Amino acid sequence: MGRTRRPDIPAITSRLRSYGGGGGAGRSIRGVRGAGRGVALAVAAALTLSACGYSPTPLPEPTESAAPTAAGAPPAAPTCDNATQSYAPPETMPAPAAMPEGSTMARIQDRGRLIVGVSADSFLLGSRNPQSGVIEGFDIDIAKAIAKAILGDENKIQLRVITAADRIPVLEKGEVDIVARNMTMTCGRWEQIGFSAEYYHSGQKILVRQGSDITSLKHLIGKKVCAPNQTSSMDNLIRLAPHATPVGADNHTGCLVLFQRGDVDAITGDDTVLAGLAAQDPYAMVLDEEPFTAEPYGVGVNKDAKDLAAFINGVLEQMRADGRWSDAYNQWLAPHLGEGTGQPTPVYGRS
Numbered sequence: 462m463g464r465t466r467r468p469d470i471p472a473i474t475s476r477l478r479s480y481g482g483g484g485g486a487g488r489s490i491r492g493v494r495g496a497g498r499g500v501a502l503a504v505a506a507a508l509t510l511s512a513c514g515y516s517p518t519p520l521p522e523p524t525e526s527a528a529p530t531a532a533g534a535p536p537a538a539p540t541c542d543n544a545t546q547s548y549a550p551p552e553t554m555p556a557p558a559a560m561p562e563g564s565t566m567a568r569i570q571d572r573g574r575l576i577v578g579v580s581a582d583s584f585l586l587g588s589r590n591p592q593s594g595v596i597e598g599f600d601i602d603i604a605k606a607i608a609k610a611i612l613g614d615e616n617k618i619q620l621r622v623i624t625a626a627d628r629i630p631v632l633e634k635g636e637v638d639i640v641a642r643n644m645t646m647t648c649g650r651w652e653q654i655g656f657s658a659e660y661y662h663s664g665q666k667i668l669v670r671q672g673s674d675i676t677s678l679k680h681l682i683g684k685k686v687c688a689p690n691q692t693s694s695m696d697n698l699i700r701l702a703p704h705a706t707p708v709g710a711d712n713h714t715g716c717l718v719l720f721q722r723g724d725v726d727a728i729t730g731d732d733t734v735l736a737g738l739a740a741q742d743p744y745a746m747v748l749d750e751e752p753f754t755a756e757p758y759g760v761g762v763n764k765d766a767k768d769l770a771a772f773i774n775g776v777l778e779q780m781r782a783d784g785r786w787s788d789a790y791n792q793w794l795a796p797h798l799g800e801g802t803g804q805p806t807p808v809y810g811r812s
Contacts, residue, residue: 541648545757547658548767549809550775557613565762565769566611569638575608578623578631578640578761582714584737585793586643596620599733602789603660603760603780604641610776624711626691629653632763639773640761643731645693655766656759657773658807660786663731664752665697668720668738671746675727678753681705684726687716694730697754713738720745731756736797757805774807 560566569575579600580587587598605615621637628644631637632654643663646656667686669675675684682704688695690709698707708725710716716728717738728738735747762770780786786804795801 541651543808543811544646544648544651545659545759545805546808546811547656547759547774548771548811550771550778554610554772554775554779557610560611561768564772565638565766566772569611573612574617574619575604575611575639576619576621576637577604577608578628578637578642579604579620580642580712581620581622582712583643583734584741585797586733586737587641588737596622599661599789599793600641600643602785602793603777604639606780606785607639607641607760607773607776610772610779625689628761632761635763638762638766638769642761643733643758644761645731645756646759647693650761653764655762655764655770657762657770658777658809659757659759659805660777661733661758662802662805663733663756663758665694665729665754665756666732666735666750666752667748668728668730668735668745669726669748670720670744673726676748677750678702681727685724686727686729687719687725688729689713689716692730693754693756698729701753717742732798733794736794740797774809777804777807780804 555561555566558570560570579596581589581596583598583600585598587596587600589596601620604620605618608618609615621631623631623637623640623642625642628640628642629650632640643661644650644656645663646659650656667675667678667681675681678701681702683706685706685708686698686702687708687710688698689712695707695709698705708716708719710719713728713730713734716725716730719725720728721742728735732747732752739745739747760770760773762773777786780789781804790801790804
């Protein structure tokens with residue numbers, strides 16, 4: 462498919478900042494790093510991002526990189542049969558602002574705020590509202606519920622905007638307390654960090670132009686397909702569509718720029734993320750087929766913060782019981798993904 466330019470797409474003229482997207486850590490494909498003009502107005506919010514809350518997070522300067530290139534199959538990922546298994550929540554949850562002495566939650570309480578790694582360009586999950594300037598979405602509501610449970614106030618939170626590739630390093634270095642950024646629970650990641658129980662079950666799909674001859678995964682032969690670097694979306698693309706040409710970007714917003722310029726034929730990623738992209742581009746559509754992967758989202762924590770993971774699981778149980786999870790889903794995702802299957806059933810037993 463050629464470099465077809467479509468008319469009448471609302472555009473802005475700005476440098477695209479490098480922020481992440483996609484559903485997981487994997488190998489990196491060199492690609493266009495968030496450069497380009499012509500991104501839909503609805504994603505303008507992602508172009509001047511900073512952390513919200515108590516102190517701003519410095520913004521990385523945009524970077525240029527070599528042209529997108531293809532790559533061979535990624536190394537085999539570690540396998541296990543308990544990727545969604547987490548830690549049982551406390552039998553009795555502590556009251557907000559009364560965390561157990563010596564716990565990870567007590568350290569957060571003493572600091573006075575919860576520091577959360579988030580996306581700010583994943584529409585529906587975590588993106589900056591162009592009118593209010595507030596970062597909002599389904600993942601943000603999960604993070605706010607955790608902040609409220611620890612500190613008694615959902616606004617005692619600092620949102621640090623990170624890329625997909627940053628998710629594990631910022632947890633390992635202790636730069637954030639948690640990551641709530643559409644992060645797939647995988648066996649390999651459990652070797653590096655910890656997770657809450659699954660809070661949303663996603664799956665990978667394909668976004669194309671309306672009228673495209675691409676109607677399924679098998680039709681990607683010879684097509685240029687974009688996914689964010691260092692994500693499971695990219696790994697799955699290389700593994701499941703070996704005859705496609707993978708094109709890397711820093712995030713799905715970068716993929717949308719390439720897609721709107723006609724530089725790629727399709728975008729692949731979690732159904733949640735693609736629904737957000739389709740909502741911003743009237744010429745785009747997500748293929749109406751079953752997801753070709755399972756992407757269970759968990760809240761990421763430092764590997765040593767098992768108590769925090771267990772506490773978060775207690776918060777998720779509270780959200781199930783009082784309807785806050787359903788409220789968040791209905792507000793952000795249901796209008797684009799339909800009724801859904803509800804909050805995933807947690808799996809406990811990890812020690």
